[in-house]
Amino acid sequence: MQPFTYVRASNVGDAVKALSRGAKLLAGGTTLYDLMKLRIERPERIIDINHLGELKHFDTSGERELVFGALARMSEVAADAGLVRDYPAISESLWRAASQQLRNMASLGGNLLQRTRCPYFRGGEPYACNKRDPGSGCAAAEGLDRGQALLGASPSCSAVYPGDFAAALVAFDAEIDVVGPGGERVLPFEELHREPADTPQKETTLEPGEMIVRIRIPVTPLGRASTFLKVRDRESYAFALASAAVALEMDGDVVRDARVAVGGLATRPWRARAAERLLIGRRFDESAARAAGEAALDGAIPGRSNAFRIELGIRTVTDALMTARQRA
Amino acid sequence: MTDVPFPNVPREDARQKVCGAPIFGADSPRPGLLHAALAVSTIPKGRILDIDTLAASATPGVRQVLTHQDLADLQLPGFLLGGYGFQNFQPLRSPDIAYRGQPIAVVVADTFEAATEAAALVRATYAAEAFCPTIDSPGVDIVDQADTPMGQFLTEPVAADADAAFAAAPIKVDIELKCPAQHQNPIELIATVAEWEGDTLIVHEGTQNAEGVRHGLARVLGIPAGQVEVISPFVGGGFGQKNSLQMQTALAAAASRRAGAPVKLVVPRTQLFQGASFRPASRHHVRLGADVSGTLLAAIHETDAQSSRIDFFPGEYAATSARLYGWSAFRGLHRLIRTDTQTPGFMRAPFEHPACFAMETAMDELAYAIGMDPVDLRLANDTILDPITKRPFSSRHAGTCLRRGAERFGWQARSAEPRSMRSADGSFVGWGVALGAYPGMMVSNVVRLTANSDGGVEIAMGAHEMGQGMRSVIAAVAGRKLRISPGAVTVVIGDTRAALQQPTAGSWGSASAALAIEAAADAMWKALAKLTPDGVVEGRSPSEILKAAARDSLDVETMVKPPGQPDDVFGLLRSGLVSRAGPVFDDCVSFSFIAHFVEVHVEPRLRRIRVPRVVSVADCGRVISPRTALSQVRGGVVWGIGAALREASETDPRYGGFLNADLAEYAIPVNADIGRIDVEFIDEPDGLLESGVKSLGEVSLCGVAPAIANAVFHATGRRLRELPIRIEHVM
Amino acid sequence: MTGTVTLSQAQPRRATASLSVTLMVNGAIHDLFIDVRTSLLDALREHIGLTGAKKGCDHGQCGACTVHIDGRRVVSCLTLAAQAQGYDVGTIEGLQGVDGALHxxxxxxxxxxxxxxxxxxxxxxxxxxxxxxxxxxxxxxxxxxxxxxxxxxxxxxxxxxxxxxxxxxxxxx
Missing domain, CATH: 1.10.150.120 ([2Fe-2S]-binding domain)
Incomplete structure (x- = not known):
């Protein structure tokens, strides 16, 4: 790990001012410090923002929107009774991530910026990686690709975006408030992450010096009949092979509104609007759920050993929708 | 002493452990401690042309950077079987690169942070050579084990003409199976604290083989073994990986000597994947022949197992599979595949788990081919004679294990047809059974037993505590033999300063310790008798006798060797070399057995496989420490679940080494993976030793994986012959 | 500069090697002068002498280093020691009562x-x-x-x- 200067910021303005080139914000540290140990992140300055009390609060009781400060901890938000009752998909996406220790540390804002678990990215030398070392190539392209992305990949990068919470956020049309040198702006969450294309090192649309301060989710009746389903190689404490955040609003047996997003399969949080269109206005049954799953995975491009995750993704969406239907 | 079962009492060191009090290797505090870190090779084979340490040396806090240019005087440790190293290769001895992840420099600094950063700044240029990193690599070298130097020690198990018997059998199973490379991954990282006191080297390191490390270090550093002490009172899990001299120990010692200060070197998890031993990948070709009534006529078990280019790590797969049933004809064959990796080695039930997976999968297939219940087929072929040597087993309750397990599990409610059982939530239910076996082995020992007039007893001997409950076993046997409370026994193990150390491996720990302590206690009673006027010790405690004789203490040293071993084993012991006896003894053959019954649930759509329930019934002879034995079996079942459904070490053949080289990517079971595990012990004393003990730690894992695979077949109709079984295999 | 480093005190650009950090562990105060990169785990083990928390991965993948910060469980290997200033750190060594009674x-x-x-x-x-x-x-x-x-x-x-x-x-x- 490279040496760095450690400073504590006492307000958002100071933090943003200090966020010069070579500086990184430290919230939970579960991604940043981890990647610093791997020498993948090499900040010259660490700005500890954990004392920005203004960003720690969250409120799920509002009439128009749910508001989460970027420093709210994953574990606390996951346990919020209102969220558990009215937006189970959001709560589940949080408590099915990582471990309770890591959820006690990790902030919501930091979680959104969690970086990929692609082993070629994390492995460092000798593996080529365009994300870690732009222009060096992609070792995963001809490598072991069981865990690589099927959606949104490019020849230069197939690294999966690993976050669970993001799948729920993208499904519920979340917005994020961002503060930067030019002031504050609102960004639809769906526009935060970029597909790799030929610049996989650019993972988000945040401008230099910008920080996420808030996450807002519009209140919706879809929340109650929602779920986040995560399939992985063991029962807990593992990243998703496939996941789905889904929500239904029913009118009898007919779907009035639907939300479908998938995780663990794509290079960025992945909203599946085609699946939603297929469901809306249609009588819900298992075949409709399956059709939605197929639509969600439409366009998936398999590699050598990850093709099973297309079918797994379809079934994950299907099963999640069946669960959501029971909650409707 | 075998007549009465032992009481179920807390493990001896439990209180220390729940307080975080045990001092593991890297916990040892030393004044003026420096920290070391390794730079490792990024290529799998070739030679270092140039190594640039300028940036590393210039890092603030760095004291020294050592490379092959500095440590060329290091010697080779010899390979574990006859030598001391997990491989006969010492990094930094030359510019040669034998595997990816091999250390190329060791950095010593004031802090861990500086050492780690500086190590990352070491840059090497290489002359790379072609390499074969996996057993599937094109052109990889395959040799018959019989043609290697190991061949003379390990004869293939053969009985009658198995090929002819197989050809003539009316019902045949002929299958190929595959087990992946796996890593032991004890949670305690391999770590060394090395310190010189004058010319004496003191090493604190979690090891299962303190004497081997001592002699290995002496050989590598070119100093007398008497100038090396190795201290390992607690091992944070070994599982075979810590059974020998590791690659970093001599580096830490050499660095400490040059720095003139104690040095701590904790090897990071990722470097351990590529720098310490692992379970070799293996392929198995199994043929079973039977008649229509289910009598086994022939079994053939051929294995191709991974070794390295450095050493021949011999396979002993068929030595166990041959003992599962009473077939009249058997043939085993081992071939070794020489990959460009570090040398693979012993990982809990190193051969026996894959061997049981192969043979017990085949047995299940045979049961279905005949249309016979899998338990009935196994019972029909039980035996009291070893089919290879025709000698009796020292004890064998495999049939009782199967019968009791079936009853406890409720096996009679099973419907044989695959996909015929469902759970309340709609999951497919599969019930599977398999038998496990593991050889009974023992090692010699020199025990120093001290009885004190205050009632306390101290035992110093060769053994290591790595979670199996060694202190509990020693205290229980000593307590019973000396008619004192086990709590009055102080156990000093894992310390070359206190006694000659024997490697604790091969599940021989309890049997060897019990054998040694029984002899030591007998010697103590004889010595005590001489202190009494009438020579009578019955009805008296050691402390009573000592007090009556006005003695503060009495010290007895006893040399103990297993049945059938020659006297020169003590010479080997003094040289830090392994001299195991068994499983074949003069008039018997010793194996432990276990029957596992497993329930799996397979979700109808998502196809996740879960193991809510396991019943295991073990025949390990007399159970000396019921509580730690129970934990051993539960732990073995957890390992079996990991082996069957989770764990594989993966190699990208373009790069060599291992890709999933951390605990996030290499999936060992977590708490949520484990359901109910019901364990029962036969607890019948074995006839070979006075203690009646047989092996337990490793047999517990044997047979779990095939029981799960057989249950998956029962649940899904899919016969899966390659581990691990993952979701994509049942979709 | 002991305790919290504020932005105004921070030195521009150039990375400093060491830092004064005050940690409250099991109710006791420890003033440390440590490398800024030091994890809470290494601070406990190498600088305070509390070796109950263990290193099994150093990347938040095993939980062997779990300690409490203000009563909440965290992995100390992914917590910067500097980050832990101002909080109550609880380790296994602090569980026993004064009379040695076990938790x-x-x-x-x-x-x-x-x-x-x-x-x-x-x-x-x-x-x-x-x-x-x-x-x-x-x-x-x-x-x-x-x-x-x-x-x-x-x-x-x-x-x-x-x-x-x-x-x-x-x-x-």
């Missing part, structure tokens, strides 16, 4: 043999205490899920779950 969770781990080699045990116990305090010990499955961040390679999970169930039942009356 009920420690006793339950003994009673249920919820350990083998003892290496992951301090992390398991710190995690287990928090698991009950959080209210995540209401069923066996919930305990299993919320204890999955602590790997035990010896495979003592059955005993660990039984110990926590035992303590939770007595705590909740």
């Amino acid at each position: 009920p969770m420690q006793q339950a781990f003994i009673d249920h043999d919820a350990l083998q080699c003892g290496y992951c045990t301090p992390g398991q116990i710190m995690s287990a205490i928090a698991c009950v305090q959080e209210g995540h010990a209401k069923s066996l499955d919930e305990i299993r899920e919320y204890m999955s961040g602590n790997l035990c390679r010896c495979g003592a999970y059955v005993g660990i779950v039984a110990a926590i169930e035992d303590v939770a039942a007595r705590t909740q009356g």
Whole structure:
């Protein structure tokens, strides 16, 4: 790990001012410090923002929107009774991530910026990686690709975006408030992450010096009949092979509104609007759920050993929708 | 002493452990401690042309950077079987690169942070050579084990003409199976604290083989073994990986000597994947022949197992599979595949788990081919004679294990047809059974037993505590033999300063310790008798006798060797070399057995496989420490679940080494993976030793994986012959 | 500059090697002068001499380094020591009463043999205490899920779950 200067910021303005080139914000540290140990992140300055009390609060009781400060901890938000009752998909996406220790540390804002678990990215030398070392190539392209992305990949990068919470956020049309040198702006969450294309090192649309301060989710009746389903190689404490955040609003047996997003399969949080269109206005049954799953995975491009995750993704969406239907 | 079962009492060191009090290797505090870190090779084979340490040396806090240019005087440790190293290769001895992840420099600094950063700044240029990193690599070298130097020690198990018997059998199973490379991954990282006191080297390191490390270090550093002490009172899990001299120990010692200060070197998890031993990948070709009534006529078990280019790590797969049933004809064959990796080695039930997976999968297939219940087929072929040597087993309750397990599990409610059982939530239910076996082995020992007039007893001997409950076993046997409370026994193990150390491996720990302590206690009673006027010790405690004789203490040293071993084993012991006896003894053959019954649930759509329930019934002879034995079996079942459904070490053949080289990517079971595990012990004393003990730690894992695979077949109709079984295999 | 470093005190650009950090551990104050990169785990183990918390991965993947910060369980390997200033850090060494009495969770781990080699045990116990305090010990499955961040390679999970169930039942009356 490279040496760095450690400073504590006492307000958002100071933090943003200090966020010069070579500086990184430290919230939970579960991604940043981890990647610093791997020498993948090499900040010259660490700005500890954990004392920005203004960003720690969250409120799920509002009439128009749910508001989460970027420093709210994953574990606390996951346990919020209102969220558990009215937006189970959001709560589940949080408590099915990582471990309770890591959820006690990790902030919501930091979680959104969690970086990929692609082993070629994390492995460092000798593996080529365009994300870690732009222009060096992609070792995963001809490598072991069981865990690589099927959606949104490019020849230069197939690294999966690993976050669970993001799948729920993208499904519920979340917005994020961002503060930067030019002031504050609102960004639809769906526009935060970029597909790799030929610049996989650019993972988000945040401008230099910008920080996420808030996450807002519009209140919706879809929340109650929602779920986040995560399939992985063991029962807990593992990243998703496939996941789905889904929500239904029913009118009898007919779907009035639907939300479908998938995780663990794509290079960025992945909203599946085609699946939603297929469901809306249609009588819900298992075949409709399956059709939605197929639509969600439409366009998936398999590699050598990850093709099973297309079918797994379809079934994950299907099963999640069946669960959501029971909650409707 | 075998007549009465032992009481179920807390493990001896439990209180220390729940307080975080045990001092593991890297916990040892030393004044003026420096920290070391390794730079490792990024290529799998070739030679270092140039190594640039300028940036590393210039890092603030760095004291020294050592490379092959500095440590060329290091010697080779010899390979574990006859030598001391997990491989006969010492990094930094030359510019040669034998595997990816091999250390190329060791950095010593004031802090861990500086050492780690500086190590990352070491840059090497290489002359790379072609390499074969996996057993599937094109052109990889395959040799018959019989043609290697190991061949003379390990004869293939053969009985009658198995090929002819197989050809003539009316019902045949002929299958190929595959087990992946796996890593032991004890949670305690391999770590060394090395310190010189004058010319004496003191090493604190979690090891299962303190004497081997001592002699290995002496050989590598070119100093007398008497100038090396190795201290390992607690091992944070070994599982075979810590059974020998590791690659970093001599580096830490050499660095400490040059720095003139104690040095701590904790090897990071990722470097351990590529720098310490692992379970070799293996392929198995199994043929079973039977008649229509289910009598086994022939079994053939051929294995191709991974070794390295450095050493021949011999396979002993068929030595166990041959003992599962009473077939009249058997043939085993081992071939070794020489990959460009570090040398693979012993990982809990190193051969026996894959061997049981192969043979017990085949047995299940045979049961279905005949249309016979899998338990009935196994019972029909039980035996009291070893089919290879025709000698009796020292004890064998495999049939009782199967019968009791079936009853406890409720096996009679099973419907044989695959996909015929469902759970309340709609999951497919599969019930599977398999038998496990593991050889009974023992090692010699020199025990120093001290009885004190205050009632306390101290035992110093060769053994290591790595979670199996060694202190509990020693205290229980000593307590019973000396008619004192086990709590009055102080156990000093894992310390070359206190006694000659024997490697604790091969599940021989309890049997060897019990054998040694029984002899030591007998010697103590004889010595005590001489202190009494009438020579009578019955009805008296050691402390009573000592007090009556006005003695503060009495010290007895006893040399103990297993049945059938020659006297020169003590010479080997003094040289830090392994001299195991068994499983074949003069008039018997010793194996432990276990029957596992497993329930799996397979979700109808998502196809996740879960193991809510396991019943295991073990025949390990007399159970000396019921509580730690129970934990051993539960732990073995957890390992079996990991082996069957989770764990594989993966190699990208373009790069060599291992890709999933951390605990996030290499999936060992977590708490949520484990359901109910019901364990029962036969607890019948074995006839070979006075203690009646047989092996337990490793047999517990044997047979779990095939029981799960057989249950998956029962649940899904899919016969899966390659581990691990993952979701994509049942979709 | 002891304690909190504010932005105005920070030196521009050039990275400093060491830092004064004051840590409150098990109620005792420790003034350290340490490398800024030092993790809380290494601060405890290498600088304060509390070796109960263990290093098993150094990347938040095993839970052996679990400690409490203001009563909440965290992995100390991914916590910068500097970050922990101003909080109460609790480790396994701080569980016993002044008379040496064990914490009920420690006793339950003994009673249920919820350990083998003892290496992951301090992390398991710190995690287990928090698991009950959080209210995540209401069923066996919930305990299993919320204890999955602590790997035990010896495979003592059955005993660990039984110990926590035992303590939770007595705590909740």
